[in-house]
Amino acid sequence: MLQGTDRVELLDANIWEQRGPPRHFTSSKLMCWVACYRGARLARVCDEPDSAQRWRKAAEEIRADILTHGLEARGVFVQHYDTTALDASLLLLPLVRFLPADDQRIRATVLAVAEELSVDGLLLRYRTDQTEDGLQGAEGTFSICSFWLVSALVEIGETARARQLCEKLLSYASPLGLYAEELDPRTGRHLGNFPQAFTHLALINAVIHVIRAEDPRATLQFVPPRERQP
DSSP states (O other), rough: OOOHHHHOOOOOTTTTSSSSSOOOOOHHHHHHHHHHHHHHHHHHTOOOOHHHHHHHHHHHHHHHHHHSBOTTTSSSSSSTTTTTOGGGGGGGGTHHHHHHHOOOHHHHHHHHHHHSSEEEEESSSSSSGOOOOOOOOOOOEHHHHHHHHHHHHTTOOHHHHHHHHHHHHHHTOOOOOOOOOOOOOTTOEEEEESOOOHHHHHHHHHHHHHHHHHHOOOOOOOOOOGGOOO
């Protein structure tokens, strides 16, 4: 386990494996916080108080670092510590319970991502002209990011907006109900890796968020394809 400030000083290439210079990416720090925070909880369950204390201390250090360096002046979390640009991976903040969903910083971040990274209602992972990713040319919207947005909108109480986006996304599914890594927002064409497993995990989570927000008593039931109505 890393000691002291080493835990918050390591640089990386972000969740997207960007080819630009290593940075202090906010979502990377976030997932380190998740690991430490969950590790502390697991240690408590296993009755290992010393380990729980070490993991909790690490989580607190990382959380403080994010809150100190990962916010810009308008109270919105940013892609990395040296920019004011946004990144769709910031939508994970409410989903992993980094802060309460009604925290103004969370709400502001979700709405800013939805507004500034949206193309015809679908979400880019980031603006390529604001990010040093080592790539050239335009790219499609990322399906996983759009499904993250559905879940994040539910978290901040924007259920109607989340349902509308979810229904739009479901209309882009292939004839087999599958999704590629990216979608062309103008044509609906699937781009990149197909099928993309991570996209479908985000899809399931998004649909569950919408269903439970509209009816907390609802239960989910899988219907095999052969039993579906034509």
